[in-house]
Amino acid sequence: MNINAKNLILGRVASLAAKKALLGENVNIFNIDLAVVTDGKTTVEKYKHKLERGVDPSHGPFFPKTPIGIIKRTIRGMLPYKQERGIEALARIKCYMGIPVKFKDVKLETIEKANLSKLPKYDFTSLKDLSNQLGWKR
Secondary structure: OEEEOOOEEHHHHHHHHHHHHHOOOOEEEEOHHHOEEEOOHHHHHHHHHHHOOOOOOOOOOOOOOOHHHHHHHHHHHOOOOOOHHHHHHHHOEEEOOOOOHHHOOOOOEOOHHHEHHHOOOOOEEEHHHHHHHHOOOO
16 A cells, blocks of 8 residues: 555554554555644644653653654554564555655555545644654754
8 A cells, every 4th residue: 555645644644554554464655744743833842742751861762853753653653563463564664755766656545534624623733844843954
């Protein structure tokens, strides 16, 4: 399954990808940086709080700042990642920023239920903007 995450809600894409991977299907997610996280500015505060957790920076919990890291961590939270089937399912999921050259001719699917236009409230942040506010330097 090849998913185009442009203007799709992060959690809904992640839950679909986790379900498909648990069923044994390979999932490729493209345009990760254009996916959106709903709730706008309060989302940034929640993610900053997750980053600052812990007494010592050399001990966890560690939280990613990159868009690919954030979505992989979100998907991992929806899988039994400490069990063998969860580890295998997470390995079946590949995330990409943009569309690589080798996938240029592949037909991309979009998920209608996860589209941003389905929301009554349009307060959102793109994953790229969220990562930049968390300190991702790119």
